[in-house]
Amino acid sequence: MTPPAAPWSDDVGDSEWLVHDAVVAWETPFFEAGYDVVERPNGNRANYFWLEPSDAVIVLAVDDGEVVAVEQYCPRHRMREIGLPAGGVDEGEDPAAAARRELREETGYRAGTVTHVESYVPSGWVRYRRHVYVAEDLTPGDPDLNEGEWIETDTVPADEVIDVVRGRDGPVNGGALTPLLLAREEGLL
Structure with missing residues (x-):
C-alpha cells in the first residue's frame, strides 16, 4: 500500500488560509528551506x-522476539543514538x-515481508512524512553502508x-520512539 500524497505536495489548501507565494530561500542536496506567504x-x-x-x-x-537496532554517532545532535x-x-x-533498501543497507537484513504501520509528519517546521514499516521474515546478511x-x-x-x-543520557531519539510507540499501539511489539 502506498501512502497518499502529502497535503503540501499540491496547491490544494484551506480556503481561509490562502497561500500567495512559496519562496525557496535555500537549496542543498538534502532539502530545501523557504517560506510561504499566507x-x-x-x-x-x-x-x-x-x-x-x-x-x-x-x-x-522483528525477528524471533528481537528488534534490530542501530547505534551511531549523530553529529547534528553531538551524541551517540x-x-x-x-x-x-x-x-x-x-x-x-x-x-526494504534501508534495512538491507544499514543492517544487512533482508525482509520477507514489510507492512505499513503509519505515516506522519514529525514536526511543525518540516514538510515531509515519515513512513513506519514493520519488517518480518528476516534473513541476515552484510550491510552496504553509504559513504x-x-x-x-x-x-x-x-x-x-x-x-x-x-x-540514554541526553534527549531521547524521537525518530525511533514515535514509531516504536505506534507499533506497540498496533500490537506489533
Whole structure:
C-alpha cells in the first residue's frame, strides 16, 4: 500500500488560509528551506517558514522476539543514538521499497515481508512524512553502508526496546520512539 500524497505536495489548501507565494530561500542536496506567504482568515499576511527534505522511512525489523537496532554517532545532535534503521525515500521510489533498501543497507537484513504501520509528519517546521514499516521474515546478511555512515547493528528483546531507546543520557531519539510507540499501539511489539 502506498501512502497518499502529502497535503503540501499540491496547491490544494484551506480556503481561509490562502497561500500567495512559496519562496525557496535555500537549496542543498538534502532539502530545501523557504517560506510561504499566507493570508490569515483576518486578512493579514505572514511568512510561514519550512524545511522540505524527501520523505523518509523507519523500519521496525522483528525477528524471533528481537528488534534490530542501530547505534551511531549523530553529529547534528553531538551524541551517540540508539534507534531503528531509517533513511530517505528516493524520488519516484515506493516507501515500502525504501524500507526494504534501508534495512538491507544499514543492517544487512533482508525482509520477507514489510507492512505499513503509519505515516506522519514529525514536526511543525518540516514538510515531509515519515513512513513506519514493520519488517518480518528476516534473513541476515552484510550491510552496504553509504559513504559517511558508521552504524553498529544489534538486536534487542522486543519487550525492552522502548526502554533501551529511552535509557540514554541526553534527549531521547524521537525518530525511533514515535514509531516504536505506534507499533506497540498496533500490537506489533
